[in-house]
Amino acid sequence: MNKRFVDMHCHILPGVDDGAMDVAQSQKMLRMAAKEGICEIVTTPHYKASKSRKNVSSTKVKQLVEELQQWLDNENIPIHLYTGNEILYNYEIDNLLEAHNVCSLADSFYVLIEFSPKDEYTYIKNGVQKVLMAGYVPLIAHIERYDALRKRTERIEELIEMGAYMQVNAGSITGRGGWMTKRCVLRWIKQELIHVVATDAHDDVDRVPALAKAAQIVEKKYGSGTAKQLFCMNPRRIIEGKLL
Numbered sequence: 001m002n003k004r005f006v007d008m009h010c011h012i013l014p015g016v017d018d019g020a021m022d023v024a025q026s027q028k029m030l031r032m033a034a035k036e037g038i039c040e041i042v043t044t045p046h047y048k049a050s051k052s053r054k055n056v057s058s059t060k061v062k063q064l065v066e067e068l069q070q071w072l073d074n075e076n077i078p079i080h081l082y083t084g085n086e087i088l089y090n091y092e093i094d095n096l097l098e099a100h101n102v103c104s105l106a107d108s109f110y111v112l113i114e115f116s117p118k119d120e121y122t123y124i125k126n127g128v129q130k131v132l133m134a135g136y137v138p139l140i141a142h143i144e145r146y147d148a149l150r151k152r153t154e155r156i157e158e159l160i161e162m163g164a165y166m167q168v169n170a171g172s173i174t175g176r177g178g179w180m181t182k183r184c185v186l187r188w189i190k191q192e193l194i195h196v197v198a199t200d201a202h203d204d205v206d207r208v209p210a211l212a213k214a215a216q217i218v219e220k221k222y223g224s225g226t227a228k229q230l231f232c233m234n235p236r237r238i239i240e241g242k243l244l
Helices: 021-038 058-074 092-098 121-133 153-162 170-174 178-191 212-222 225-237
Strands: 003-011 038-041 078-081 085-088 111-112 137-140 164-169 196-198
Touching: 003 021, 003 164, 003 196, 021 038, 021 058, 038 058, 058 078, 058 111, 078 092, 092 121, 111 121, 111 212, 121 137, 121 153, 137 153, 164 170, 164 178, 170 178, 170 196, 170 212, 178 212, 196 212, 212 225
Parallel strands: 003 038, 038 078, 085 111, 111 137, 137 164, 164 196
Antiparallel strands: none
């Protein structure tokens, strides 16, 4: 398949969460992404509603994206950046979305939502319903992490039927999370329960912006059509604000 990957989940903005520490690291990650064949990145800094936590504002996200985009253009690196957030679900999410305190994915009607690994299924299901009722479509981040979903495929099917979409990390396909996680994620892909594969990159050493190896594995097992859909076409449709 042609390498024109779209990364929907990446902590590449400098100094705003546990991702890139500074501009220099952001730039290193962007150079790595370009070599991987990634041509578009939705930046998704964490947003965790808590009185004790200071989150980056949507205005600051836009500013940082513009600054990094200027650097990319000056360096002739063919990557386009978009604004976004990885939002830890909480009961106030509808108010956050209405007030535009958090960023949707590339200003679309999609939002990247994460849950805690031990959250009960009822909580996840209610969260999906609340996001949908607020007028947005949830893309659930790294679903392989949630105990409530790992061994209950029918629950993933139910969430999809409700209107949610599913994202897994590329590292889970290449074996970063262990062989059981890899087997689980590949089974979901075979069952057509996954819509997007993303990097969830945080740095330039350990959790890097890499998609090529995972795409090769998926292409070899399930064909180029499936690989293109998960790594290129579906993410592009999200950016364009189209249904998958």
